[in-house]
Amino acid sequence: xxxxxxxxxxxxxxxxxxxxLLAVLIYxxxxxxxxxxxxYRLTALRERHxxxxxxxxxxxxxxxxxxxxxxxxxxxxxxxxxxxxxxxxLALLLHRRVRMRNFFRSVLLTPMFITPVAVGLIFxxxxxxxxxIIPYLLRSLGIEVDFFATSPLALFSIVFIDVWQWTPFMMLxxxxxxxxxxxxxxxxxxxxxxxxxxxxxxxxxPLMRPVIVVAVIIRMLDAFKVFEYLYVITRxxxxxxxxxxxxxxxxxxxxxxxxxxxxxxxxxxxxxxLLLVFLEFQLLRMARST
Amino acid sequence: xxxxxxxxxxxAVMSLAALGAKxxxxxxxxxxxxxxIRQLIPEFEAQNPDLKIVIDAMPYEAMRxxxxxxxxxPVSSYDIVIVDNPWTDEFAAGGFLVDLTDRxxxxxxxxxxxxxxxxxxxxxxxxxxxxxxxxxxxLAMIVRQDVFDEAGIPIPTNIADYVKVCRQLTNKExxxxxxxxxxxxxxxxxxxxKNYMYALGADVxxxxxxxxxxxxxxxxxxxxxxxxxxxxxxxGAINWGFxxxxxxxAAGKAATMITYNWMLPSLNNPEKTGELAGxxxxxxxxxxxxxxxxxxxSIPRNAADIEASWRFIxxxxxxxxxxxxxxxxxxPVRMSVLKDPKVWEKGYGxxxxxxxxxxxxxxxxLVRGLHAEEIIETVGLEMNNAAAGIKTVDKxxxxxxxxxxxxxxx
Numbered sequence: 001x002x003x004x005x006x007x008x009x010x011x012x013x014x015x016x017x018x019x020x021l022l023a024v025l026i027y028x029x030x031x032x033x034x035x036x037x038x039x040y041r042l043t044a045l046r047e048r049h050x051x052x053x054x055x056x057x058x059x060x061x062x063x064x065x066x067x068x069x070x071x072x073x074x075x076x077x078x079x080x081x082x083x084x085x086x087x088x089x090l091a092l093l094l095h096r097r098v099r100m101r102n103f104f105r106s107v108l109l110t111p112m113f114i115t116p117v118a119v120g121l122i123f124x125x126x127x128x129x130x131x132x133i134i135p136y137l138l139r140s141l142g143i144e145v146d147f148f149a150t151s152p153l154a155l156f157s158i159v160f161i162d163v164w165q166w167t168p169f170m171m172l173x174x175x176x177x178x179x180x181x182x183x184x185x186x187x188x189x190x191x192x193x194x195x196x197x198x199x200x201x202x203x204x205x206p207l208m209r210p211v212i213v214v215a216v217i218i219r220m221l222d223a224f225k226v227f228e229y230l231y232v233i234t235r236x237x238x239x240x241x242x243x244x245x246x247x248x249x250x251x252x253x254x255x256x257x258x259x260x261x262x263x264x265x266x267x268x269x270x271x272x273x274l275l276l277v278f279l280e281f282q283l284l285r286m287a288r289s290t
Numbered sequence: 291x292x293x294x295x296x297x298x299x300x301x302a303v304m305s306l307a308a309l310g311a312k313x314x315x316x317x318x319x320x321x322x323x324x325x326x327i328r329q330l331i332p333e334f335e336a337q338n339p340d341l342k343i344v345i346d347a348m349p350y351e352a353m354r355x356x357x358x359x360x361x362x363x364p365v366s367s368y369d370i371v372i373v374d375n376p377w378t379d380e381f382a383a384g385g386f387l388v389d390l391t392d393r394x395x396x397x398x399x400x401x402x403x404x405x406x407x408x409x410x411x412x413x414x415x416x417x418x419x420x421x422x423x424x425x426x427x428x429l430a431m432i433v434r435q436d437v438f439d440e441a442g443i444p445i446p447t448n449i450a451d452y453v454k455v456c457r458q459l460t461n462k463e464x465x466x467x468x469x470x471x472x473x474x475x476x477x478x479x480x481x482x483x484k485n486y487m488y489a490l491g492a493d494v495x496x497x498x499x500x501x502x503x504x505x506x507x508x509x510x511x512x513x514x515x516x517x518x519x520x521x522x523x524x525x526g527a528i529n530w531g532f533x534x535x536x537x538x539x540a541a542g543k544a545a546t547m548i549t550y551n552w553m554l555p556s557l558n559n560p561e562k563t564g565e566l567a568g569x570x571x572x573x574x575x576x577x578x579x580x581x582x583x584x585x586x587x588s589i590p591r592n593a594a595d596i597e598a599s600w601r602f603i604x605x606x607x608x609x610x611x612x613x614x615x616x617x618x619x620x621x622p623v624r625m626s627v628l629k630d631p632k633v634w635e636k637g638y639g640x641x642x643x644x645x646x647x648x649x650x651x652x653x654x655x656l657v658r659g660l661h662a663e664e665i666i667e668t669v670g671l672e673m674n675n676a677a678a679g680i681k682t683v684d685k686x687x688x689x690x691x692x693x694x695x696x697x698x699x700x
Contacts, residue, residue: 043358128526234529239678255354255355256664
């Protein structure tokens with residue numbers, strides 16, 4: 001009788017999780033990595049073949065990829081910065097003991113609960129130069145604005161919509177951070193006669209730094225996926241001025257069915273995002289050490 | 291008592307048949323023509339108690355990738371697909387669609403030649419039939435007839451006159467525009483702007499298949515299009531699609547619109563345009579030749595029961611059913627129906643259908659071929675670049691020509 005190897009219980013316990021991860025994460029990622037090295041067109045699957053790094057080598061010469069990447073970086077940095085500023089401001093206000101605090105919290109969270117496609121459609125018509133309420137009100141003040149007709153403004157109009165929808169999310173995370181801060185440093189600052197601004201700069205902000213980094217990373221990762229607003233409002237126009245990287249990859253992969261190229265672009269995008277996240281953590285570490 | 295017994299037995303048989311009926315699922319776009327099909331389905335189901343039709347209707351944008359995903363499955367969950375004209379060659383060449391040629395030719399009284407020539411040709415790939423015409427969306431010029439009559443301006447018949455008239459009728463201070471335009475990048479601007487190209491004799495490819503989108507005629511046409519956009523349309527139209535342009539027209543704020551011919555009944559419907567209803571008329575696009583769009587009934591190669599699917603599409607595209615469909619408000623594709631006095635009487639009147647006959651006689655799709663979708667998107671992007679002032683007309687169309695060469699080479 002042969003001896004059976006005994007698998008310790010702790011390993012047995014993680015087997016379901018490992019299998020689940022293999023099925024939903026590792027397999028699709030491995031499979032798409034394989035696709036990125038092939039001439040893989042959904043309409044000509046019989047002709048698919050290995051092309052090595054061709055799909056990756058095409059990317060540096062693809063002006064539309066870099067235009068979309070640049071639009072996305074402008075979008076992400078502007079939107080996340082504004083959401084952080086407004087979100088932190090609102091979190092500080094709601095952290096105080098104001099009347100109807102819970103009511104304000106609930107109202108301010110409302111935009112988050114609307115699906116982004118609906119938000120896009122709402123703003124598409126609210127900002128429409130002929131029928132929209134906002135251009136109408138601005139016109140009555142003598143201001144003529146066409147939010148989606150010109151090149152830089154169209155992208156910033158999309159930023160504005162994102163800020164409207166996702167500032168509450170930033171506010172929620174930062175408010176949770178503020179409420180979990182220890183009271184002692186604030187009491188010490190008050191006893192020492194520190195002003196509100198000084199307390200914010202020297203106590204609140206440094207203590208909040210880890211929460212801020214996490215909040216910014218979460219929002220940044222989400223903002224990189226901007227798609228719905230562009231899909232229903234501008235389709236990337238005028239010209240390419242609002243084309244985001246996700247929208248471009250979607251077009252290559254799911255409108256033109258060139259999955260090999262789309263997969264390679266997705267991996268390059270993933271690497272760029274990983275690099276940005278790494279840089280943010282490095283900045284946090286440097287800030288801590290100083 | 292005997293009659294009651296017979297009736298109960300009939301009901302029981304029908305119920306059993308319904309319980310055992312095979313379901314045919316069709317992917318369709320959520321448009322008025324799909325509603326017309328919904329009205330016809332009970333008749334088909336009564337004639338074919340073993341079949342039940344289920345329509346999965348969705349927005350246009352969701353259809354292309356959904357259809358292709360089903361083509362790649364072992365068995366398609368759609369028994370019938372409707373295919374837009376830029377996709378027909380691509381899907382047929384990919385081997386995803388059932389070749390219907392022999393079935394069509396064997397069907398007595400079907401008369402495939404009765405479909406308007408430019409429409410039926412789109413469903414044919416390398417001499418074989420892969421799609422049967424469903425409805426057309428050829429472009430026409432819809433005008434506010436009262437505005438033209440009051441101003442004493444004749445309806446323009448060439449594109450230069452059209453641009454001139456649009457400018458003449460525009461009064462931006464009062465919020466009235468000569469043209470409700472849709473210059474959103476991609477399909478929309480190309481669909482509208484290519485009528486200007488046709489009017490000047492320009493195209494994407496010449497008869498030998500050479501790329502001529504950057505010819506001087508195409509550039510002149512784009513200049514005219516941009517001139518009209520700047521002088522006679524709202525500024526925001528650079529990013530407008532159909533919805534916005536239609537709203538402008540329906541709100542009585544525009545004198546003309548180059549759009550789908552079947553929008554005329556909608557605009558003349560008092561529920562949609564109130565007092566303006568009846569004041570809209572339609573004509574051939576200036577220059578005569580129009581952009582042609584059309585949808586097709588096709589059967590996926592991996593459909594579960596190809597014969598059952600064929601039963602439905604051969605029925606719904608037959609002469610008799612086409613006539614009913616058109617009377618119910620569907621867009622016609624058969625010449626016999628377009629010229630049928632009964633259809634004129636029960637539909638939108640003789641003038642409407644005869645104008646449509648003229649339009650369909652000289653209409654051509656945006657682009658054909660295996661890369662039609664990508665070429666349309668590319669040309670539409672470059673036209674929008676020129677219209678937005680991001681590129682000059684010369685540069686935009688030269689870039690479009692280069693991009694098309696690359697796409698074809700891929």
